[in-house]
Amino acid sequence: MIRFERVTKRYADGTTAVDDLSFEVAEGELVTLVGPSGCGKTTTMKMVNRLIEPTEGRIFLDGRDIADADPVELRRRIGYVIQQVGLFPHKTVLENTATVPHLLGVKRATARARAAELLALVGLDPSVHGDRYPEQLSGGQRQRVGVARALAADPPVLLMDEPFGAVDPVVREHLQNEFLKLQSEVRKTVLFVTHDIEEAVRLGDRIAVYGQGRIEQFDAPATVLGAPATPYVADFVGADRGLKRLSVTPVEAGDLEQPPVVHLDDALPRDLGSRWAVVLDGEDNLHGWISAESAARGGTVREHARRMEAWLPVGASLKQAFATMLQHDAGWIAVVDADERGRFLGVLTPARLHEALRRSIDADARDRPRAEVDLETIGG
Numbered sequence: 130m131i132r133f134e135r136v137t138k139r140y141a142d143g144t145t146a147v148d149d150l151s152f153e154v155a156e157g158e159l160v161t162l163v164g165p166s167g168c169g170k171t172t173t174m175k176m177v178n179r180l181i182e183p184t185e186g187r188i189f190l191d192g193r194d195i196a197d198a199d200p201v202e203l204r205r206r207i208g209y210v211i212q213q214v215g216l217f218p219h220k221t222v223l224e225n226t227a228t229v230p231h232l233l234g235v236k237r238a239t240a241r242a243r244a245a246e247l248l249a250l251v252g253l254d255p256s257v258h259g260d261r262y263p264e265q266l267s268g269g270q271r272q273r274v275g276v277a278r279a280l281a282a283d284p285p286v287l288l289m290d291e292p293f294g295a296v297d298p299v300v301r302e303h304l305q306n307e308f309l310k311l312q313s314e315v316r317k318t319v320l321f322v323t324h325d326i327e328e329a330v331r332l333g334d335r336i337a338v339y340g341q342g343r344i345e346q347f348d349a350p351a352t353v354l355g356a357p358a359t360p361y362v363a364d365f366v367g368a369d370r371g372l373k374r375l376s377v378t379p380v381e382a383g384d385l386e387q388p389p390v391v392h393l394d395d396a397l398p399r400d401l402g403s404r405w406a407v408v409l410d411g412e413d414n415l416h417g418w419i420s421a422e423s424a425a426r427g428g429t430v431r432e433h434a435r436r437m438e439a440w441l442p443v444g445a446s447l448k449q450a451f452a453t454m455l456q457h458d459a460g461w462i463a464v465v466d467a468d469e470r471g472r473f474l475g476v477l478t479p480a481r482l483h484e485a486l487r488r489s490i491d492a493d494a495r496d497r498p499r500a501e502v503d504l505e506t507i508g509g
């Protein structure tokens with residue numbers, strides 16, 4: 130969808146901001162550009178909508194060289210969201226959002242109706258916020274309007290330059306989550322600039338890690354964290370990359386331990402064979418758990434079974450799993466099928482969680498599926 134072919138940008142004063150850059154972004158893909166200040170991220174971005182012209186090389190959008198496109202027509206196909214939002218202060222939120230479609234000749238009423246839909250989509254109630262002016266909004270709300278406005282002309286491509294950079298960390302995490310949800314619906318092709326590796330990892334299908342004017346690594350988040358391509362990348366993603374990796378590594382069925390299991394309608398065994406057992410209903414769905422102590426008192430499984438609060442669907446992140454363990458002060462959590470039936474699959478313990486993490490790091494380093502990694506062969 131977007132392709133850079135040996136693109137270089139040298140400014141008039143001799144600064145090489147982007148140096149012989151080649152990469153490709155697939156349709157519907159979200160690529161984050163991350164790196165320290167001044168490494169060329171914004172320059173890369175602005176060359177896509179021709180706010181900056183490359184010195185050398187070519188950029189293709191949908192297979193067509195953008196140098197041949199009319200810049201105004203080109204920008205209609207590209208939504209642009211920046212940190213300083215740039216809303217018109219004298220226009221209401223609804224008018225701000227409807228501006229571009231209106232300029233493109235969409236009838237006023239239609240443009241406003243569409244704008245209201247978009248505001249709802251980014252989490253603003255048009256009946257509450259639509260008639261306000263930008264100064265009557267919080268920073269986070271303004272950013273949402275910025276995103277809604279960029280989507281208004283329904284462009285296939287979105288360029289986002291530190292769109293959530295100016296808001297506090299809590300609001301920022303909200304906006305990131307909302308944006309991920311939105312993106313799963315609208316599936317735009319997105320270039321997203323950030324200097325925050327956490328943000329890059331959370332949002333990106335792939336991450337381009339920038340050094341000075343060059344991409345040092347262009348890979349999926351888990352690979353960048355697990356197998357940094359260069360010492361520079363390793364340093365940039367940080368010593369706590371194991372922690373960051375928790376949030377991008379899913380719980381897999383192969384990570385789970387199989388504890389003793391009893392069914393609700395079973396007669397209670399005297400000896401569970403363990404300090405606790407998982408209790409399932411007649412359809413093998415998770416019901417709860419039972420301790421060896423209560424089993425020893427006799428009675429029925431149903432009588433002693435306790436509800437299981439600490440559980441997760443398979444595919445949830447290891448970070449969520451860890452958070453759930455801490456939240457419930459649980460030494461293990463149950464993992465169920467991700468579908469509606471929620472069949473019990475096994476339990477995750479802290480030791481298994483740690484193994485899953487080590488396995489996924491090693492799997493990436495060796496470019497092999499996680500299930501095939503034998504932990505015995507990993508040093509340390």
Ligand SMILES: Nc1ncnc2c1ncn2[C@@H]1O[C@H](COP(=O)(O)OP(=O)(O)OP(=O)(O)O)[C@@H](O)[C@H]1O
Nearest residue numbers: 140142144146165166167168169170171172173324
């Ligand atoms: N108009 C310009 N003239 C000269 N040099 C420029 C110009 N614009 C940017 N630069 C330089 O080009 C380099 C890359 O700048 P760019 O804005 O692309 O970086 P960035 O990675 O987006 O940084 P930041 O995260 O601080 O926004 C920097 O050294 C910058 O000083």
